[in-house]
Amino acid sequence: MLALAGRLKSEFAFDLFLDVTAVDWPGAPLRFEVVHHFYSTVHKVRVRVKQRVREAEPVVDSLVSLYGSAGYMERECHDMYGIRFRGNDDLRPILLYEGFQGHPLRKDYPKQLEQPLVPYRPPQRALEREL
Amino acid sequence: MTAGIPTPTIPNPVRPAFTPSGRDDTVIVNIGPSHPATHGTVQIIAELDGERVLRTDVHCGYLHRGFEKECEDHTWHNLIPYVDRLNYCSALINDFAYCDGVEQLMGIEITPRTKYLRTLLSEYSRICDHLTCVAASLMELGAMTAFLYLVTVRDAMYEHLAALTGARVTYSYGRIGGLAQDVPDGWFTRLEAILVEYETYVARVHAMVDRNRIFIDRLRNVGGISTADALHWGFTGPILRSTGVPRDLRRDTPYLAYAELDFDVPVGILGDNYDRYYVRMCEMDESVHMIRQLMAMMPEGPINVVDHRCVFPEKTLVYSEIESLINHFKLVMDGPSVPEGDIYVAHEAPNGELGFYIVSSGGGVPHKVHVRSPSFVHMGGVHRMLDGHQLADIVTTFGSVNMIGGECDR
Numbered sequence: 291m292l293a294l295a296g297r298l299k300s301e302f303a304f305d306l307f308l309d310v311t312a313v314d315w316p317g318a319p320l321r322f323e324v325v326h327h328f329y330s331t332v333h334k335v336r337v338r339v340k341q342r343v344r345e346a347e348p349v350v351d352s353l354v355s356l357y358g359s360a361g362y363m364e365r366e367c368h369d370m371y372g373i374r375f376r377g378n379d380d381l382r383p384i385l386l387y388e389g390f391q392g393h394p395l396r397k398d399y400p401k402q403l404e405q406p407l408v409p410y411r412p413p414q415r416a417l418e419r420e421l
Numbered sequence: 422m423t424a425g426i427p428t429p430t431i432p433n434p435v436r437p438a439f440t441p442s443g444r445d446d447t448v449i450v451n452i453g454p455s456h457p458a459t460h461g462t463v464q465i466i467a468e469l470d471g472e473r474v475l476r477t478d479v480h481c482g483y484l485h486r487g488f489e490k491e492c493e494d495h496t497w498h499n500l501i502p503y504v505d506r507l508n509y510c511s512a513l514i515n516d517f518a519y520c521d522g523v524e525q526l527m528g529i530e531i532t533p534r535t536k537y538l539r540t541l542l543s544e545y546s547r548i549c550d551h552l553t554c555v556a557a558s559l560m561e562l563g564a565m566t567a568f569l570y571l572v573t574v575r576d577a578m579y580e581h582l583a584a585l586t587g588a589r590v591t592y593s594y595g596r597i598g599g600l601a602q603d604v605p606d607g608w609f610t611r612l613e614a615i616l617v618e619y620e621t622y623v624a625r626v627h628a629m630v631d632r633n634r635i636f637i638d639r640l641r642n643v644g645g646i647s648t649a650d651a652l653h654w655g656f657t658g659p660i661l662r663s664t665g666v667p668r669d670l671r672r673d674t675p676y677l678a679y680a681e682l683d684f685d686v687p688v689g690i691l692g693d694n695y696d697r698y699y700v701r702m703c704e705m706d707e708s709v710h711m712i713r714q715l716m717a718m719m720p721e722g723p724i725n726v727v728d729h730r731c732v733f734p735e736k737t738l739v740y741s742e743i744e745s746l747i748n749h750f751k752l753v754m755d756g757p758s759v760p761e762g763d764i765y766v767a768h769e770a771p772n773g774e775l776g777f778y779i780v781s782s783g784g785g786v787p788h789k790v791h792v793r794s795p796s797f798v799h800m801g802g803v804h805r806m807l808d809g810h811q812l813a814d815i816v817t818t819f820g821s822v823n824m825i826g827g828e829c830d831r
Contacts, residue, residue, distance in 0.1 A: 309776060336765065401494055
């Protein structure tokens with residue numbers, strides 16, 4: 291992937307790294323589809339690169355060495371799908387928080403599951419008396 | 422602490438952003454996430470040498486509402502109110518970009534009137550968004566009069582859009598295959614009056630600000646970025662154009678009716694805060710120019726396509742014939758049937774490239790909706806504009822980037 295992106299950038303002038311995300315296909319032998327989007331401001335065309343990875347080893351090449359913008363977007367993709375990016379050593383949570391369990395955009399993460407950072411407070415006494 | 426209530430153990434929410442710098446004369450300060458100058462909720466951790474910012478780490482996510490997860494649980498139509506709440510300063514552009522994506526997946530071509538109306542409303546929204554951004558960033562520098570002038574115009578526009586859509590900010594006006602309703606009588610007449618009002622007030626702001634010593638001192642050569650750097654960090658929209666390249670999706674890969682319009686793409690010179698202010702002001706003038714052309718060429722005709730897969734039947738038919746009743750029922754319960762496939766659609770939003778990556782597995786509910794939001798990408802590179810400047814410049818630079826929490830954190 292890194293070699294391909296390097297060629298896209300140097301030979302075909304894809305100078306803008308637009309987006310990286312993943313698509314979850316539960317049950318498929320290669321469960322996650324990591325989707326990259328590039329744009330060339332010279333030729334004004336887009337290209338979409340997809341690669342499939344296994345659930346047990348969701349690792350793809352990081353593009354931070356080629357595009358600075360990849361850093362933040364790879365952090366988001368790691369947050370949401372647990373995809374690891376080889377070569378990006380700053381995969382701190384960005385939209386979620388430190389200590390969040392699981393990856394919410396995976397299809398097997400229940401939508402209603404709550405992980406509050408601060409536990410819910412029991413009802414206050416004054417309210418209880420009124421009730 | 423009241424007895425009986427267990428003390429919660431809260432893990433430290435943020436790991437250290439920096440490796441130790443090896444200097445013992447610097448101080449690390451935390452700005453935000455809840456601060457009036459952060460335009461929403463964003464946290465900037467800055468290492469300072471006196472008043473000078475050495476390096477920053479920008480952290481977002483405090484407004485994350487699980488937009489993409491929620492999208493996978495609602496029918497294609499029901500997402501429209503959600504996409505409204507991405508960039509809430511120009512909600513219509515989100516609507517139209519999303520509907521465009523779904524329409525392309527379904528192979529629908531919208532009617533001419535809808536095409537021109539969507540273009541007109543996109544430009545109208547762009548003016549609202551730029552007015553908000555410029556007004557807020559001028560106010561942060563103390564220009565209360567300029568702020569009030571600009572939001573006076575913006576409020577007239579909000580009221581005017583409320584007359585069309587029924588809401589001031591979150592319109593939910595786009596529909597797959599058309600629009601919610603046609604424009605009411607007299608709407609275009611009022612639009613022309615508002616554009617004249619816009620010109621009056623914006624001329625006053627130009628007169629007060631453009632050559633004002635205070636603003637030049639605060640904005641010129643502050644937060645500058647080069648074209649190469651801007652592309653490397655994924656900047657699009659006014660920030661990229663302020664560095665001097667006329668890169669605009671409306672011109673480069675025309676969509677809607679932009680190919681038929683006459684407009685310029687304003688660019689800056691240095692890519693600093695002053696250029697970003699000026700590019701936004703010029704873009705609003707171009708939008709006004711486009712709106713006037715669109716009003717002149719607005720065709721008559723229907724606004725919704727005839728397609729039973731996505732467009733709701735007339736209410737009178739729903740009550741009088743069984744086929745339309747079933748059609749209505751299926752659209753509400755199952756959602757529009759979108760064929761299998763994936764698509765990436767990008768529109769030029771006020772902040773830059775707003776992309777929707779939509780995956781359908783062939784049902785009434787999307788398999789995945791991913792938003793490439795300009796604000797989020799800009800937050801990944803904004804430290805390049807903050808580092809090396811003064812602590813007080815963080816406020817002005819951040820204002821000129823126009824980070825919108827709704828689309829940044831989704």
